[in-house]
Amino acid sequence: MIRLRNLSLQRGIKPLFEQVNLTIHAGQKIGIIGVNGCGKSSLFTLLLNQLHQDSGDIDLPTNLVIAHVAQTISMETKPAIEYVLDGDQVLRKIQSELIIAQKNHDGMREANLHAQFDEIDGYTAEARAAQLMYGLGFEPQEHTKPVNEFSGGWRIRLNLAQTLICRSDLLLLDEPSNHLDLDAVLWLENWLRQYSGTLLLISHDRDFLDNVIDSIAHIEQQTINLYTGNYEDFELQYAEKLALQQASYQKQQREIKHIQNYVERFRYKATKAKQAQSRIKALARMEKIAPAHVNSPFHFQFKLPVNSPHQLLTLDKVDIGYEQTLILKQVNLQITAGSRIGLLGANGAGKSTLIKVLARLLNTQQGECIFAEELKIGYFAQHQLEQLDENSSPLEHLRRLEPPATEQVMRNFLGGFNFIGDMAVNLIKPFSGGEKARLALALLIWQQPNLLLLDEPTNHLDLEMRHALTLALSDYTGALILVSHDRHLLRTTTEQLLLVANGGVTQYDGDLSDYRQWLLDQKSQKNSQHKNQKLQKQVKIQQRERSRNLQNRLKNLEKQLDQLTDKKAKIEAQLSDPKLYDSPENVQQYVKKQANVTKQLQQVEEDWLEIIEELESL
Numbered sequence: 001m002i003r004l005r006n007l008s009l010q011r012g013i014k015p016l017f018e019q020v021n022l023t024i025h026a027g028q029k030i031g032i033i034g035v036n037g038c039g040k041s042s043l044f045t046l047l048l049n050q051l052h053q054d055s056g057d058i059d060l061p062t063n064l065v066i067a068h069v070a071q072t073i074s075m076e077t078k079p080a081i082e083y084v085l086d087g088d089q090v091l092r093k094i095q096s097e098l099i100i101a102q103k104n105h106d107g108m109r110e111a112n113l114h115a116q117f118d119e120i121d122g123y124t125a126e127a128r129a130a131q132l133m134y135g136l137g138f139e140p141q142e143h144t145k146p147v148n149e150f151s152g153g154w155r156i157r158l159n160l161a162q163t164l165i166c167r168s169d170l171l172l173l174d175e176p177s178n179h180l181d182l183d184a185v186l187w188l189e190n191w192l193r194q195y196s197g198t199l200l201l202i203s204h205d206r207d208f209l210d211n212v213i214d215s216i217a218h219i220e221q222q223t224i225n226l227y228t229g230n231y232e233d234f235e236l237q238y239a240e241k242l243a244l245q246q247a248s249y250q251k252q253q254r255e256i257k258h259i260q261n262y263v264e265r266f267r268y269k270a271t272k273a274k275q276a277q278s279r280i281k282a283l284a285r286m287e288k289i290a291p292a293h294v295n296s297p298f299h300f301q302f303k304l305p306v307n308s309p310h311q312l313l314t315l316d317k318v319d320i321g322y323e324q325t326l327i328l329k330q331v332n333l334q335i336t337a338g339s340r341i342g343l344l345g346a347n348g349a350g351k352s353t354l355i356k357v358l359a360r361l362l363n364t365q366q367g368e369c370i371f372a373e374e375l376k377i378g379y380f381a382q383h384q385l386e387q388l389d390e391n392s393s394p395l396e397h398l399r400r401l402e403p404p405a406t407e408q409v410m411r412n413f414l415g416g417f418n419f420i421g422d423m424a425v426n427l428i429k430p431f432s433g434g435e436k437a438r439l440a441l442a443l444l445i446w447q448q449p450n451l452l453l454l455d456e457p458t459n460h461l462d463l464e465m466r467h468a469l470t471l472a473l474s475d476y477t478g479a480l481i482l483v484s485h486d487r488h489l490l491r492t493t494t495e496q497l498l499l500v501a502n503g504g505v506t507q508y509d510g511d512l513s514d515y516r517q518w519l520l521d522q523k524s525q526k527n528s529q530h531k532n533q534k535l536q537k538q539v540k541i542q543q544r545e546r547s548r549n550l551q552n553r554l555k556n557l558e559k560q561l562d563q564l565t566d567k568k569a570k571i572e573a574q575l576s577d578p579k580l581y582d583s584p585e586n587v588q589q590y591v592k593k594q595a596n597v598t599k600q601l602q603q604v605e606e607d608w609l610e611i612i613e614e615l616e617s618l
Contacts, residue, residue, distance in 0.1 A: 001023065001024065001025055001026060001059075001061065002023070002024040002047070002059065002060055002061070002170070002198070003021075003022070003023050003024075003057075003058070004020050004021060004022040004056065004057075004058055004224075005056055005057045005058075005059065006019050006020075006021060006055065006056040006057070007019070007022075007046075007053050007055070007056035007057065007058065008020070008053060008054050008055045008056055009039070009042060009046065009051075009053050009054055010054055011042065014037075015222050016038070016039035016042055016222065017039060017043075017053075017222055017223070017224070018222040018223065019056070019223075020056070020222075020223055020224050022217065022224050024198060024200075025198075026169075026197075026198055027196065027197070027198060028198055028199070028214065028215055029192070029195075029198075029199040029212060029213045029214050029215070030198075030199065030200050030201065030213060030214075030215045030216070030217050030226075031201050031202075031203060031209045031212075031213040031215070031216045031217070031230075031231060031234075032200055032201065032202045032217050032219065033202075033204075033209075033216060033217070033218055033219070033231070033234075033463060034218060034219030034220060035297075035464060036432065036434050036462050038220070039219055040174070040202045040219060041174055041202070043200075043219075043224075044172045044174060044202070046058060047060070047066065047172065047200075048066060048068060048172070061169070064169050065166070065167060065168045065169045065170070066168060066169070066170045066171075066172065067087075067163045067166040067168035067170070067171050067172070068163060068171075068172040068173070068174075069156075069159050069163045069172075069173065069174065069176065070163075071159075073152050073155045073156065074147050074148070074155055074159070075148045076146070076147040076148060077146045077147065077148055078147060079143065079144045079145065079146065079147075080133065080138065080142060080143055080144070080145050080146070080147055080150070080158055081126065081130060081133065081143040083147045083158055083162060084129045084132060084133060084158060084162050084165055085125060085126065085129050085165065086162060087161070087162035087163060087164070087165040087166045088125060088129075088165050088166060088167065089166065089167075090120055090167055091117075091120060091122055091125050094113055094117050094120070094122065095117075095122075097109075097113055098110060098113045098114070098117070101113055107552075107555070107556035107559065108556065110552060110553075110556070111552070111553045111556050111557075114549045114552070114553060117549075120167075123542045123546060124542075126541075128165065129161070129165055130143060132161045132164055132191075133158075133161055135184065135187040135188070135191065136157045136160060136161055136180070136184050136187070136188070137157065137180075137181065137183065137184045137346070137347050137348075138157070153179045156179045157179060157180070157184075160176055164191065168197055169197045169198065170197060170198045170199075170200070171195060171197055171198070171199045171200070172200050173192075173199070173200070173201045173202065173203075174202045175202055175203060175204065176201075176203070177203060177205050177208055177485060178460070180485060181346065181347035182484075182487070183346045183347065183519055184347065184485075185205070185208060185485045186516055186519060189208060189211045189212055192212045193212060199212070199213070200217075201213055204458070204461060204462050204463045204466055205458075205485070205486055205487075205488075206231050206232075206463065206466070206486075207486070207487040207488050209230060209231040210230040210232055211230075213230055213231070214228075214229070214230070215227065215228055216229070216230070216231060216234040218234065218238070296464040296467060296468060297418040297464065298416065298417060298418055298438075298464055298465050298467075298468035299416045299468065300413070300417060300442070300445065300468065300472055301471075301475055302445055302448070302472055302473075302475065302476040302477070302478070303445075303448050304448070304477060305376065305448050305449065305450035305478045306376070306448055306450075307374040307376070307450060308337045308374075308450045308477070308478065309337065309372045309373075309374050309375070309450075310336055310337050311336055311370075312335045312336060312337060312339075312371075312372050312375050312450065312451050312479055313333075313334075313335040313358060313369075313370070313371055313372065313375060314333070314334050314335070314370040315331050315332060315333040315334075315357070315358075315364075315367065315368075315369055316332060316367055316368040316369075317330050317332060317367040317368070318331045318332075318333075318357070318364045318366065318367030318368070319331075319364060319365040319366035319367055320350065320353055320354060320357050320362070320364055320365065321353075321365055322353075322362075326365065326503070327350040327353050327503070328350045328353065328354060328500070328503060328505060329503050329504060330367075330504065331354070331367070331504070331505045332505075333498075333505060335358075335451065335479050335481070336479065337450070337478070337479060338477065338478075338479060339479040339480070339496065340479070340480045340494045340495040340496060341479075341480065341481045341482070341494060341495075341496045341497070341498055342481075342482050342483075342484070342490045342493075342496070342497045342498070343355075343481065343482065343483045343497075343498055343500055344497055344498065344499050344500065344508055344515055345499060345500030345501050346501065346519075349500045349501050350500050350503075350505075351455075351483045351500045352381070352455050352483065354500060354505065355379070355381070355453050355455050355481065355483060357369070358377075358453055358481065359377055359379040360377070361379075374450070375450065376447070376448070376449045376450050376451070377449055377451050377452075377453060378444040378445070378447055378449030378451070378452045378453065379444070379453045379455075380440060380441060380444050380453070380454045380455060381455040381456070382456060382459060384440045385433065385436045385437060385440055388436055388439065388440065389428075390427065390428055390429040391429065392427065392428065393424065393425045393426055393427060393428065394414050394419045394423070394424050394425075394428065394439050394442070395407070395410055395411065395414065395425050397428075397439065397443055398410045398413070398414065398442070398443065398446060401446055401447060402446070411424055413442070413446065414442060416442075417438045417439070417441070417442045418438070419438070419439070419442070432460070433459075433460035434460040434461055434462060434465070436460075437457070437459065437461055438461070438465060441457065441469070445472070450478040450479065451478060451480075451481070452473075452476065452478060452479065452480045452481070452482075453481050454481070454482045454484070455483045456483055456484055456485065457469065457482075457484065457489075458484060458486045458489060466488075466489065469489070470488070470492050470493060473489075473493040474492060474493055480493065480494065482494055487512050490512065491511075491512060497509075497510075497511075497512075497515070499515075501522075547615060550611050550614055550615050551615070553611055554608065554611050554612070554615070557604055557607055557608045557611065558608070561601070561604055564597055564600055564601045564604060565601065567597050568594065568597045568598065568601060571590055571593050571594045571597060572594065574590050575587075575590050575591070575594065
């Protein structure tokens with residue numbers, strides 16, 4: 001059990017927590033939510049003892065093992081799988097002690113350590129590490145690749161794998177899905193559901209929270225309120241709480257009416273396709289939870305595109321790739337006004353590459369691309385954040401796009417993205433990743449595109465901003481192509497799914513639940529192809545290691561047998577000496593010694609026989 005008792009914390013002049021009381025029970029899985037800057041990450045640093053509260057107490061169980069993902073990017077040259085295994089500190093401790101015992105020729109110590117190694121399943125550690133890496137998207141051939149040869153995003157995945165392999169009692173995860181694609185997010189969900197320890201999870205992915213956690217800790221107004229259930233349950237409970245506040249009632253009703261319009265708009269467009277039906281259900285559900293976001297600082301919408309030709313873009317038998325590398329072949333795609341497409345596929349399958357072709361940032365290798373003359377593209381990708389001018393303000397960025405707009409109009413627009421007051425005219429250099437992502441989206445929306453290309457737009461965005469973006473995209477009248485690991489955003493804003501896989505782009509007729517099953521089937525097929533070869537190799541390695549360890553233990557036992565046999569012979573020689581019987585006390589002592597040595601000898605012989613049998617079975 002973990003307890004915060006009357007805890008207060010202030011960072012600089014900003015109070016984060018004031019007299020907070022919170023109890024976390026062993027095995028609980030809690031989602032930590034709240035607006036950016038409310039203290040979510042500071043709570044983690046408190047638990048890690050890297051930050052100290054101003055007053056109050058934190059009660060942690062003794063010997064609590066806490067695991068958290070390192071935020072620094074490693075420059076290690078060791079193989080990736082060895083870097084991951086470093087997260088298992090118990091394993092590494094025994095391995096290092098074994099090396100010392102072998103150097104010191106300490107047979108007894110070595111035998112004990114091998115027994116401990118067996119107890120912690122040390123012989124399967126490499127296989128477990130490989131499974132973690134595979135789940136997070138690493139190919140088998142990458143396991144021996146040096147850490148420093150991976151990109152920054154993949155090294156963060158290695159940090160995550162290192163954290164997951166740790167034998168922890170408490171797992172702290174701060175936005176673990178930010179650097180993952182949808183495939184890896186789905187895998188991580190399953191892993192976390194099976195995690196037996198206590199989990200504290202900071203995430204802005206509502207589906208991820210819904211599928212993993214059993215409680216919500218909401219940080220608001222310098223306190224932490226605990227709600228039972230997943231994020232959907234929290235929204236309903238919080239909405240009921242806000243509904244009691246009369247001052248918010250009318251605003252809530254406007255929000256509900258706004259969402260009802262969305263539901264009505266798409267209800268009659270629905271086809272028999274599963275994804276269209278699931279979208280209507282998701283929008284209908286949003287009506288119930290609207291009041292939970294009544295106090296959101298984000299309120300914006302897309303203006304009508306200036307021009308919207310029916311046929312926006314056509315790809316005809318297009319091959320896509322880089323130089324001599326072909327990634328997608330014979331791609332046929334038509335994008336018309338009002339198309340709402342979600343792209344599915346594993347990391348590296350070619351989703352972002354396809355979007356770059358559509359954005360006219362990458363030439364095709366073969367085939368024909370037809371772009372409408374009045375096509376106006378709004379493209380968002382993570383590198384857009386890097387292209388922002390850090391020595392300019394949000395207002396200056398906006399002014400460069402359309403100088404004739406009045407300052408008040410631009411300020412009003414930026415206010416919908418919570419760039420209010422001085423923040424609209426301050427330099428963006430010290431802005432957080434989330435603030436820069438909001439600005440990049442604002443600049444894109446301002447330009448009134450008739451085709452939106454969004455590649456992971458929700459990275460760095462908090463729950464409230466994601467909710468506002470979902471509403472805005474639902475009401476957007478132009479065409480949309482979306483790549484996102486945020487399933488809620490995909491489900492509520494797209495009507496058609498395309499699968500980018502096996503070097504092609506095909507229509508996907510299922511919904512996201514079907515896609516989860518498709519992924520499982522794909523992984524199962526892939527596993528079966530490599531399973532026999534990999535298992536045979538792994539079994540041979542384990543057998544050799546096991547055999548070597550058993551032979552070492554056998555040598556130690558044989559030494560003990562020789563020593564004990566010699567000792568017993570000497571005792572029996574003493575007992576056969578008639579002079580010994582002059583002293584009954586000496587006789588009694590030697591008889592006891594004989595019994596003890598005989599018992600030890602019997603135990604060692606039994607251990608010796610067990611090892612012989614195990615060696616024969618190997």
